Amino acid sequence: MTDNVAKSNGTTPAAVPASGLAAKGSAVVKWADDRLGLATSQKKMIRKVFPDHWTFMLGEIALWSFVVLLVTGVFLTLWFVPSMGEVQYQGSYDQLRGVEMSQAYASALDISFDVRGGLLLRQMHHWAAMIFIAAMLVHMMRVFVTGAFRKPREVNWLIGGVLILLGVVEGFAGYSLPDDLLSGTGLRIADGLIKSTPVVGTWMSFFMFDGEFPGEAIIPRLYVAHVLLVPGLILALVAAHMLLVVYHKHTQWAGPGRTEENVVGYPMMPVYAAKAGGFFFIVFGVTALMGGLLSINPIWKYGPYDPSKVTAGSQPDWYMGIAEGLLRIMPHWETHIFGTTWSWNVFLPGEVAPMILLGVMMMWPFLEAWVTGDKAEHHILDRPRNAPTRTAFLAAMMSVYGLLWAAGGNDLLATQFSLNMEWITRFMRVAVFVVPVLVFFIAKRWCIALQRHDSEKILHGYETGIIMRSPEGAYSERHLPISGEEAYRLTARARDNVVAAPVNGEVEAKGARAAKLRAKLSTWMFADNVQKPTAQELEEAHHHAEHEHELEAGLAHAADGHQFDGHHDVAGEELRH
Amino acid sequence: MRLLNRSAGRLSRHRRGPVAGLLVILLGLLMAGGLFAAFSSSATAENSADGLTQSQKIEAGRKLFLLSCATCHGQNGEGVVAENGESNLGPSLVGVGAAAVHFQVETGRMPMAATGKQAPRKPAAFTEQETEYLAAYVASLAPGPAAPTKTDYDLDAVKGLSADEQRDAIVRGGKLFLTNCTACHNFEGSGGAMPWGRYAPPLKGVAKQHIYEAMLTGPQQMPVFSNNVLTPEDKRDIIAYIYSVNDKKQTPAYGGFGMKGLGPVAEGLMAWLVGIGGLVLFAYWIAAHTARTHKKEDA
Numbered sequence: 001m002t003d004n005v006a007k008s009n010g011t012t013p014a015a016v017p018a019s020g021l022a023a024k025g026s027a028v029v030k031w032a033d034d035r036l037g038l039a040t041s042q043k044k045m046i047r048k049v050f051p052d053h054w055t056f057m058l059g060e061i062a063l064w065s066f067v068v069l070l071v072t073g074v075f076l077t078l079w080f081v082p083s084m085g086e087v088q089y090q091g092s093y094d095q096l097r098g099v100e101m102s103q104a105y106a107s108a109l110d111i112s113f114d115v116r117g118g119l120l121l122r123q124m125h126h127w128a129a130m131i132f133i134a135a136m137l138v139h140m141m142r143v144f145v146t147g148a149f150r151k152p153r154e155v156n157w158l159i160g161g162v163l164i165l166l167g168v169v170e171g172f173a174g175y176s177l178p179d180d181l182l183s184g185t186g187l188r189i190a191d192g193l194i195k196s197t198p199v200v201g202t203w204m205s206f207f208m209f210d211g212e213f214p215g216e217a218i219i220p221r222l223y224v225a226h227v228l229l230v231p232g233l234i235l236a237l238v239a240a241h242m243l244l245v246v247y248h249k250h251t252q253w254a255g256p257g258r259t260e261e262n263v264v265g266y267p268m269m270p271v272y273a274a275k276a277g278g279f280f281f282i283v284f285g286v287t288a289l290m291g292g293l294l295s296i297n298p299i300w301k302y303g304p305y306d307p308s309k310v311t312a313g314s315q316p317d318w319y320m321g322i323a324e325g326l327l328r329i330m331p332h333w334e335t336h337i338f339g340t341t342w343s344w345n346v347f348l349p350g351e352v353a354p355m356i357l358l359g360v361m362m363m364w365p366f367l368e369a370w371v372t373g374d375k376a377e378h379h380i381l382d383r384p385r386n387a388p389t390r391t392a393f394l395a396a397m398m399s400v401y402g403l404l405w406a407a408g409g410n411d412l413l414a415t416q417f418s419l420n421m422e423w424i425t426r427f428m429r430v431a432v433f434v435v436p437v438l439v440f441f442i443a444k445r446w447c448i449a450l451q452r453h454d455s456e457k458i459l460h461g462y463e464t465g466i467i468m469r470s471p472e473g474a475y476s477e478r479h480l481p482i483s484g485e486e487a488y489r490l491t492a493r494a495r496d497n498v499v500a501a502p503v504n505g506e507v508e509a510k511g512a513r514a515a516k517l518r519a520k521l522s523t524w525m526f527a528d529n530v531q532k533p534t535a536q537e538l539e540e541a542h543h544h545a546e547h548e549h550e551l552e553a554g555l556a557h558a559a560d561g562h563q564f565d566g567h568h569d570v571a572g573e574e575l576r577h
Numbered sequence: 578m579r580l581l582n583r584s585a586g587r588l589s590r591h592r593r594g595p596v597a598g599l600l601v602i603l604l605g606l607l608m609a610g611g612l613f614a615a616f617s618s619s620a621t622a623e624n625s626a627d628g629l630t631q632s633q634k635i636e637a638g639r640k641l642f643l644l645s646c647a648t649c650h651g652q653n654g655e656g657v658v659a660e661n662g663e664s665n666l667g668p669s670l671v672g673v674g675a676a677a678v679h680f681q682v683e684t685g686r687m688p689m690a691a692t693g694k695q696a697p698r699k700p701a702a703f704t705e706q707e708t709e710y711l712a713a714y715v716a717s718l719a720p721g722p723a724a725p726t727k728t729d730y731d732l733d734a735v736k737g738l739s740a741d742e743q744r745d746a747i748v749r750g751g752k753l754f755l756t757n758c759t760a761c762h763n764f765e766g767s768g769g770a771m772p773w774g775r776y777a778p779p780l781k782g783v784a785k786q787h788i789y790e791a792m793l794t795g796p797q798q799m800p801v802f803s804n805n806v807l808t809p810e811d812k813r814d815i816i817a818y819i820y821s822v823n824d825k826k827q828t829p830a831y832g833g834f835g836m837k838g839l840g841p842v843a844e845g846l847m848a849w850l851v852g853i854g855g856l857v858l859f860a861y862w863i864a865a866h867t868a869r870t871h872k873k874e875d876a
Contacts, residue, residue, distance in 0.1 A: 298835065314840070319845075
């Protein structure tokens, strides 16, 4: 297989027959190439091979929705006025005609009602933002659950984590810009979070708002962050992220001909470029459809921001939902020392907990590498079931995330499902600790059961669903051996190595405690896993199967329709598909 | 003046005459009767439908009350105090007025089907006429807010407003709505949660009269917005704003499907289900259609 790939990667580009239009085209290309020298530099890039799998396109959703954000965002900057100067609205939305409001809000209303296509572009921008962060998370989950963060990709994993954080900050800044009642309420919460920081909180808040909340500075400042600072950082990190993908080469699933040394797939030009380019238009299309058909952030209904007002159903965009949920379920803990207030009820859920959640996810690759002591490079992905602890950990984290988001919408759960808001809150206080543990164990046992099933398939073949009756009258299900390709796919993984605890001497060796912890973690992570069968086990199983076949053989005729009764050659049978 | 003085003087000459006292009494009676007729004219006008006098209506209302309401509100509407001596089985209805009866009974909240945190909206149990009798009875217990008339609660029914004045009234109503109502009822009246299973109900599809009466009487969790706090014009404008925002004829759904107007949580759900969900399906579709490595024989 590797030979095939190598052959197709020629060193010279295919010759173009020089005739008519093509000749003209090639002349232009040659003119450009003589001056820019792109062909030589891009030759390698054009032949770059990417493996094909739908999960490898999730990060692309994030990339393309970011492009949609840039395009629509540029459009919006042409009309948005980032100022808190007071104006009287005189646009075409009747219900607010003559109302005093900030220029930011008035211009956001103008974009919605008086700029041609403005509302569509504004809604596309917002939907793309929601999808951007969701896609980053989905992509991160895929990378996590397949172990694609392992050496040499740890740095790219960290870059991805920073990108998610920046995406959330960028989204929040954008949410705050229109200066409607909802965005102002969001800023008020942000102000509260900042002020809850011990010692420096109030100072930081006054620094950020240039005085008491809300002041006049925050909208222009957020605007600069939203259109210049954060997008610049995101763009730079996206570039670094993708350069590292090119440098490391893309990971691939195990399969015949695929090793840690090669990449099997299609070249960038024309196959992958067409697929990825086409996917951009799909992402753009879905965003445009959502922007055109689904209302998002109807700012004209919220009215201008006024610190004395609030509306029921005030919620952040979904990606801030976990912070909102944490705030809502946190008990009221405050300490008063020497006339100062320490707001643990805001500081812990608002600042500490989200950072811990993100931090744990970011640190996992290093924790795992330390426990396994694995220093090898990994380009072949793990199937999620083959890393049960890792997969179960992600499932548990997902359940925390989901629960916290639900807790952030406790008022809506209460009204939509006729529930009691206080009981939802109390339930969540317990559930965020209990449910993830349950989810962890269920997911882990599920993975191990799937591993066991894989082993069964390797050793005894797959279940055909054909029930055989022996001459004695006993019933059994016929198993057939799996294909060589499948067997390769199932067995292409290393055996887990459980690190043993150090033997206790009289004097505790240096670092013994860490070693003990490492052994414990290793047992926790890998001891229960089902390892792939050894060659000896496989041989025994096959021998056993042959023996069974001999026992089952003997009938002179095939039962009606039962061509799998062990008397016939089944090599050409179709049932295995 | 001279003419007036002369005629007054002529009249004055008869003031001690034998018929004077009789005439004065007659005049007094006429005035009293006329005034009574004038003040109770609306009652008599409505009477024409069922031919009942006000007192007959009150009596009819009392009978309905004893049958359907007295268990909780007491036989004379004085309320029933629960055994613990603190909470009410049903509050006193003395002085709640006809407006409260109209709101509670016509929206089906009263009579309650079961005790609970809050009486939910449901189909009305009484006919319009029966409600009228009940209202008459409860209003007879003590003075209270009367049912509003159409010009009180309906901006469209107010005559002589120019289009601009009407729009300005709606804008004013919007400001008042965002100040007084959205904290519980949500920014477009989709309703909101209150502590311990209580809730501020959605305002969409609620009759203008009922919104007015709710503000006037403060049912259940709602505070009373008396006419001193929100003038009748304020109330009318708020109602006009709620209707203008939710009426598809006046205000189209500018952004598209609004997901019940529940705010960012519903939007987030949509981003995941439609946005990411759809795009992942597309990714699956693209990856499933892999490139042909060989040209078809006949191509």
